[in-house]
Amino acid sequence: MENENFSQPNTYFASDIAGEDVRVKIIGVGGAGTNAVDRFHFDVIPGVRLAAINTDAQALASSLLEEKVMIGRGVTRGLSTGGEADLGRKAALSDRDKITHVIGSANLVFLVAGLGGGTGSGALPVIAEIAAERGAQVIAFVALPFTMEGNRRRQQADDALRELRQVCDAVIPIPNDVLLQDVADNATVLDAFAKVDSWISQGIRSICTMLFNTGMINIDFSTLKQAFISRGGKTLFGLGKGTGEDYAKNALKDLFMCPLLHLPESATCADRLLVNIIGGTDLSLAQVNEIMEMITEKFNSSDSTVIGAVVDERLNQTLEICVIGTTDIGGHKRAVRPNPPSVKPRIEVVGEEFGSNTGEPEKQTEVAKPQEWIPGLEKAGEKGAKPPSSVSVHASKLAHASKTGGIPQNEFSFVQKEEQRGFFDKTERNLFEGQDLDVPTYLRRGIKITL
Amino acid sequence: MNSSKIIGAIEIGTSKVVVLVGESAAHGKLRIIGKGECASAGVAKGEITDFKLASECVHRAIVEAEQMANAKIEHVFIAQTGKHLESFYNQSTVTVMSSDNIVRRTDVERAEKDAKSKELPQNRLYIHHIRNPFLLDDRVVLGPVGMGGKKLQVGYWCVTGDKNKIRDHVGIIGGFGMRVDDMIISSLASGVMVASADEKKSGVIVLDIGSGTTDYAVYRDGFVVYCGVVPVGGDHLTNDLSLGLRINRKNAESLKVELDKAFIDKSEAENRIWMIGDKGIGERNIPVQSIVKIINARMEELFNIVLKQVNVHVPVRELSAGAILTGGSSRLYGIEQSAADVFGIEVRRGQHPEWISKDIEGPEYSTALGLFHYALTAQESNSERDDGAQKQKSAGFIKKILNFKL
Structure with a gap:
């Protein structure tokens, strides 16, 4: 479970590390x-x-x-x-x-x-x-x-x-x-x-x-590993792209309408969520924040979202979002503890990071604040905070995390169970002449639904 | 046995649990004196997926019904549905024993016993034996005793269910210290409520479209000739809408319920209706055409599955009294038309008799009401019913269940 500190030599360019x-x-x-x-x-x-x-x-x-x-x-x-x-x-x-x-x-x-x-x-x-x-x-x-x-x-x-x-x-x-x-x-x-x-x-x-890529917020390999730590569960995968003046909103809209997120078999909530944002030079941190807020709310993954944000100089007024989430098998462990996303901390942290490839100090500030996406991918409690830049976390900070992150916040309406796991998830497959009747008919027959 | 009895009709449905309490008086009369209802949890596609959750719901509904009736339920009749129900036709032939070729009681008994005693796989259990008419030298006869002939045939529709799933249902009731008198499959219970004797004679199919399942029974010449369950219901429609239109379930559900003529009529062209979108993303409008497409595809498929299953045994087109729809999902706008398109026969919505009070006259109560019919039947002597649905003696059935040690 402990991180392997892959990214310790982070003072180099990320691609160097990647090479190794x-x-x-x-x-x-x-x-x-x-x-x-x-x-x-x-x-x-x-x-x-x-x-x-x-x-x-x-x-x-x-x-x-x-x-x-x-x-x-x-x-x-x-x-x-x-x-x-x-x-x-x-x-x-x-x-x-x-x-x-x-x-x-x-x-x-x-x-x-x-x-x-x-x-x-x-x-x-x-x-x-x-x-x-x-x-x-x-x-x-x-x-x-x-x-x-x-x-x-x-x-x-x-x-x-x-x-x-x-x-x-x-x-x-x-x-x-x-x-x-x-x-x-x-x-x-x-x-x-x-x-x-x-x-x-x-x-x-x-x-x-x-x-x-070096970006605003980098994700390293060990973070990625953590995101996929439990096997056998369902996954969700969605893409969204937005252009134009309101590109951030459009990208979110596009993402939430992504057909891949509305499949009978895909999960609608993630226990661990990996979000990657690729934007142009005009991408602001406030936008990143807004996007993250919406996404964590949508997938009910507020305490286990890892974000990566990359700036692609060729893009302008364009934003691409990719979400990949995994769920634990069978359990719905976080039915009752949604944390409303808090926005503030990220701005400063990311700001610092952007200049100086992430060091330990930033994390300190971060851990001390209420978080939504910072806590680690692992079950909260045993091992808490994972900074956005996802450098490995020291045990000392974890204690912090569990203290601050554990503040109960109840104002949120939590997603109903059936919405989390797909409605017919727990039932036997419903086969008739080889077709699964629980899958929408229009989908099986290829009837196109315009939205 | 003329003293009044308190009968509870319990349907553990996919969307809700319905408990009706009736007081039976002499001469097969019954007064409904209590109703309890509770949104189901732990039930999917008519089968119990979470025993504890489902138990709690049932309990709540029972308490509510008993309070309203101000009486304790003494006899319980429960409905059963689910994909695990299967039915088969079993026929036996006996040679008339007596030298004068007159059918005696013993010949009939022998034929009946043979036809009913087909052995089942280990995990299956008989729920119903539904007798079809006797054939005496290939002649259809209703009461063969005393008639002349050489060969007596009798066939039964045997409905069987999965032992464990039946036990779930019985066990929930048993958990409250109540005894289940009998179990009736939903299609038959609904069938007795909405189809008249005349219709059953001419041939009719009754479809009870619920939330999780569609139960159907086919009658001809006054007998049940086929029945079945398709594990598709209103929940599927909601799910389809939610996925297809990419809206959440709550919105999909209300869309389904509110779908009515007003929407469809305005929609002839590319009309759009307003919708509250996903949280935070604001509102969205959805083309009516898409809603109609999703619903039509699902309904058409459902009816086609029924058609396919029934046609193997009875050509649906020959059911001259048409099809009757009941069950909660039969409220869906335009459903008769799509059924009629598939079946090619007349389709109407089922109506309950007028004496049924306002709050339970809706199609979703067909099954629970129908249970009373069987309760009364069981109370009377073992005389045969007009629809030929003869129950196996309840004591035997329950004994089998109880033997499992709940």
């Missing part, structure tokens, strides 16, 4: 995954490497990526798995060495795949497991098949998802059904899939930017 400490690898698995990673164009971020793993030699050959690995030659003879998850799994198991090699020394692995097919559903859990065994932080972005693709693929996807949740630090599922809601009526299939890719790539990019 965080080695990111993005691996596309299977056809859909490879295609997605192909389209990422991540070369702009140094230290991030891309790779593709597939059973299908032909598909691999057409990929633009440098590192391409074919698995399961003895199983599929270089052909695809034909949608058989078992074959995918066998292929991965037969080439463990190759996979290990791909993962290499990476300590942050993003896996990207479409579930439902053979390689995605079969090989991905194996790959995730190997990566996790090697001590890497594993975050999987997976696209789930359209309902219209039928039972078999859905079943395979479900099974794979369940396995992934066991081995990955975070699994972010993106049901393809939601695409039909989000693309124009005359959109082509390619447009639609490009949309998923862009969602995934924004998510990954957002995390990477937080880690590598």
Whole structure:
């Protein structure tokens, strides 16, 4: 549980540290995954490497990526798995060495795949497991098949998802059904899939930017690790972008309307929330504050929100927000203790940080104030404060945190339980002819709802 | 047994618990003297998910009803629904024993016993045996005793449920020191309230659309020929609206309830209705078209599922008395039309008899009211009912439950 003080040498540029400490690898698995990673164009971020793993030699050959690995030659003879998850799994198991090699020394692995097919559903859990065994932080972005693709693929996807949740630090599922809601009526299939890719790539990019770019508020690797400390729970993932005069508001609006946050299976409240804001040079701290306030309120994550804010000089009057949250399994531990977000402390802290890459002293001031997002990602009490800049925290300060942070504040109406966990969460799945009836009909049928 | 009895009809529904108290007098008359109601917790899709929470709600409703009735409930009848209910048709054939080919009582008993005694898997339990007409040499007969023929057939619709889930229901009542006299599945209870004997003769389907489930029963020739449960109800609609329109559940719920002609009529073009948006983000307006699309998709699917399930046994189009909708969600605006579109038969909303007082005349009370019918039936002798729903002897049923050791 203790922080590993990854970020201690923080007097250097963050990217230097990254060079030493965080080695990111993005691996596309299977056809859909490879295609997605192909389209990422991540070369702009140094230290991030891309790779593709597939059973299908032909598909691999057409990929633009440098590192391409074919698995399961003895199983599929270089052909695809034909949608058989078992074959995918066998292929991965037969080439463990190759996979290990791909993962290499990476300590942050993003896996990207479409579930439902053979390689995605079969090989991905194996790959995730190997990566996790090697001590890497594993975050999987997976696209789930359209309902219209039928039972078999859905079943395979479900099974794979369940396995992934066991081995990955975070699994972010993106049901393809939601695409039909989000693309124009005359959109082509390619447009639609490009949309998923862009969602995934924004998510990954957002995390990477937080880690590598120097920003107003940096997030380091150990903070990220903490954010994904509990496995197997639900995740939430949402993106928002705003432009124009009122860009901060627009971005928030866009975020709250993000279709990915309104999925039957996504969590609506987070026990730990990672928020990344990318804005232009005109982004003010007051805005950051406002945004954080709204977000913590929305996701009821007031005492466990970690923020990263990055300034991208190319952006002007534009703001991008990315939220990634995780929930504890089963429990709803914070039903009764919401803290109204307090705004003040951050301004000064961030201000200081901005100039001087965060040191210990700032934290002192911060810890002494009522906080909402400062307390750590871990269950409050045992280990409290996590400063925004997320340098590791000393035990001495934790005592402080628990004292000040523990002030009971009751004025807040807390979110109802069913809103936290999705309404039909605790019930058995409601299957009829292979379709889950608890999932809205319009979503399964791809009926587009205009808002 | 002419002394009056205090009967409690209890429905543990997904959205609320309803307890009605009735005082039965001689000649099968009953007066409803108390009502208790409590918003449910710990119940989803008709099944109990949190025993303690659900118990508390039921208790509150019982206390309220007893206070209003100023009487203690002596006999309890509860409704049962949920996906775990299954039914199958079991038929037996016996050869008429006597040499003169006249059917005797013993032949009938033998046929009935055979048809009812199909063994169930370990975790299943019979809830109902619903007799269908006798066939004597393939002729439909109602009372075969004394008639001539060689081969006597009888079939039962057997409704079974999951032992544990039934035990949850019975256990909650048992927790208050009350004994459950009998359990009736919701579809049948609602069916007796809204369908007339004539309609049951010509063929009718009754759908009780609740919050968590849709229970339906199909009648033909005066008999129950099929019944089932689809675990989809008003809650799903709320959930769909909340996800689809990206509004919170509370707003979705009020939108669903307030949806009425005024909205739809104004909406023919691209009309928008005003809505309170998510907190802090201000208000938003939502196109009526989207609301209608979401609701229609869900309703159409629900009715199609029912249609598919029923058509296997009875072609829905042949039900000449049409379909009757009841249950809380049948209040939804425009629901008859979407049912009619799918079923291709006439659809109407169920009406309770006029003697039922104002505060319990709504469609959401069909099931609880229907329980009284069965309570009275049970009280009378074992004479057969017009709808042919013959209950297995209650004592036996309850004994089975109690044997589990609650």
